Amino acid sequence: MDPDAIDAVTRVPHGGESNPELVDFSANTNPRRPGGVARVYEAALAAAGRYPGDEYYAFRAAAAEYIGVTGTEIIPTAGGLAGMRLLCSIVIDSGDSVAIPKPSFSEYAREVRLHGGEPAFVRHDEIADIDPAAHRMVIVCNPNNPTGESYDHTRLRALADRCQASETVLLIDEAFLDFTTEPSLAGTPGVVVARSLTKIFGLPGLRAGFLVATGDRRERLDTARPTWALSTPAAAVGSHCLADTDFVAETRERVDAERERMRHRLTERFRVSPSEAPFLLCETRKPVEAVLTEAREAGLTVRDATTFRGLDSHIRIAVKRAHQNDRLLSAFDV
Incomplete structure (x- = not known):
């Protein structure tokens, strides 16, 4: 590591919500884990x-x-x-x-x-x-x-x-x-x-x-x-x-199905990018801060994607369990 570079570099924001009362769609991790x-x-x-x-x-x-x-x-x-x-x-x-x-x-x-x-x-x-x-x-x-x-x-x-x-x-x-x-x-x-x-x-x-x-x-x-x-x-x-390769295969199948269901519904409100990952990048016509506030008022968090270089009107939504995804779709009225 270059000691002279440290003073010129800052930490970067990531997804993740510490409030347990909010359903976290900002961190794109599997909501399930292998048994045992x-x-x-x-x-x-x-x-x-x-x-x-x-x-x-x-x-x-x-x-x-x-x-x-x-x-x-x-x-x-x-x-x-x-x-x-x-x-x-x-x-x-x-x-x-x-x-x-x-x-x-x-x-x-x-x-x-x-x-x-x-x-x-x-x-x-x-x-x-x-x-x-x-x-x-x-x-x-x-x-x-x-x-x-x-x-x-x-x-x-x-x-x-x-x-x-x-x-x-x-x-x-x-x-x-x-x-x-x-x-x-x-x-x-x-x-x-x-x-x-x-x-x-x-x-x-x-x-x-x-x-x-x-x-x-x-x-x-x-x-x-x-x-x-x-x-x-x-x-x-x-x-x-x-x-546990069975867990991986089951996760892939579940995420594929839920991601496609969410993408189809979310296109009613956002411009949704194609994805093969456990999240969807959505471009919003409303100010991003307003969308983030709307989500929090519904007990949810989504990722402010304007922190990524080159994006200025986007949010990122993780794919979670079906009932959690239903709650997000309902909150966004899609």
Whole structure:
């Protein structure tokens, strides 16, 4: 991290509502979690009186089986964002250009700046087609947050090939890929994939995730990663969740159906972007603040999407349980 950059960088806003009396549609995490999580967590907590084994063999094996790579390619991290920071720390030098989609997850630009890099913003629907030669790294969010669309796998493979040829690192944030049937680029030479248990497994507070990398970059990431990067409970719960592929399939089916139902209804009031993620980006004709107030008066919160670069009249609505979604649709009178 560049010490001189810290004073010029601020924290960025995110979704999430602390008031338990409000139904939170601002955070796009699964409202359900796999069965047995509490039991596994409690059992692991009993072992938390000693340091976790830093090899994380069980967690690496579960993650590798889940995503289809070898265990040696898995780098355990305390969530996807911690993995991205780790990658930035071994890749970015002062002044390096990093291509970042817009609008997209605001933490990308923040991490690049904290490490002394220079964000080069590219339209999210064009970033898969850029020439990466001028950049030290290219970041792609697939599916993109907050727009919700996923990228064609062939286009991403072509981008990966161009990045490999120009010695540009390609980081693909696949936090929402579990909600689609698209294949991962994990294990592709020159590509680093970031994954998290936050979204699909509904465990944002657990802080568990991993990177997938190959070759020399895998070696450097594994050397540089913090010792004891995952707590004992996080590693145990992570291994348990990653083995529950039936839960993932059921979640995908439920979200697909509810998202389409919500999209159809919400188009009566908003311009709704196509999405393959567990949220919908909605452009509103009314002032965004008025829509946010309307939601709160109905006991709900939605995400103010004007905090994303390039958006000035948008909200983002997460897909929740059917009865919760019904309440939101009723509140918006659609």
